[in-house]
Amino acid sequence: MNIGVDIGGTNLRAGIELGGAITRQHKVLLENKDSLSSTLSQLMxxxxxxxxxxxxxxxxxxxxxxxxxxxxxxNVMNIPSWEEVALRDIVQKEFNLPVSINNDVNCFILGEHRYGLAKKYNSVVGMAIGTGLGSGIIIDNNLYSGNNCGAGEIGMLPYRDSILENYVCNRFFEESLGTDAFEAHEAALRGDPHAIEVWKEFGKHLGAVVKTVMYTYDPEAIVFGGSITKASRFFKASMLDSLKDFAYPNSIKHLTLLLSENENIALLGAAALLGK
Known part of the structure; x- marks a missing residue:
């Protein structure tokens, strides 16, 4: 049994991995983000x-x-006081237990690979779509973080007049509809034709992400997670349609696309950082 912790810009979550599930889960709202001592105290x-x-x-x-x-x-996202924090040493000193730390999306795909939808795949890429666009990579059954834990930052690649992330995250809906992805989803559910068209456009951009992943990593599967995937019925068709011009159609034929189903998968992946 290991403790898994998921640090977000809004909430902190922790639980114990037991038999491939999370038990004893706790969640708190992260407060006073400008204070390192306060946020660390909350974490402890x-x-x-x-x-x-x-x-x-x-x-x-x-x-x-x-x-x-x-x-x-x-430079932890949405926690300004965490510019450079020796987090492992701080937590190990407090609890006298081994501690392992990694990027949150790396934890997401590690959780899917060890306990979730990607268990049967040797190579898989995880994409977390929400406030931003993050990715994690499994190659030959091992998590690949890169030299600086920056591998797989597909969202930072140039795209149109900006970068891919700006077209495949919440910001896209703010600029296209003047609202967030949640409200855009609600509007589409009500049958709003403009919202539905925006979701179709989103799907085309997400297709560009899939093609980029395929050209760079050519995995067996891609697992999508994050809040925006709840609206998949409105963007899946246009995403798949945009893959038709991929240079290697046989590769697309063998690619499996999955939607994450376990809300605790990142906690499971964090716990899995330490092994069995």
């Missing part, structure tokens, strides 16, 4: 009740670049 208070159980270690997913070897996190 979240983890502490779980350490009374016979856990072997603590795995933590963070929305940032991570020095995996040293457990240092840099």
């Amino acid at each position: 208070d979240l983890i502490r009740p779980l350490t009374k159980y016979p856990v072997k270690g603590i795995g933590i997913g963070v929305p940032s670049v991570v020095n995996v070897d040293k457990g240092i996190v840099y």
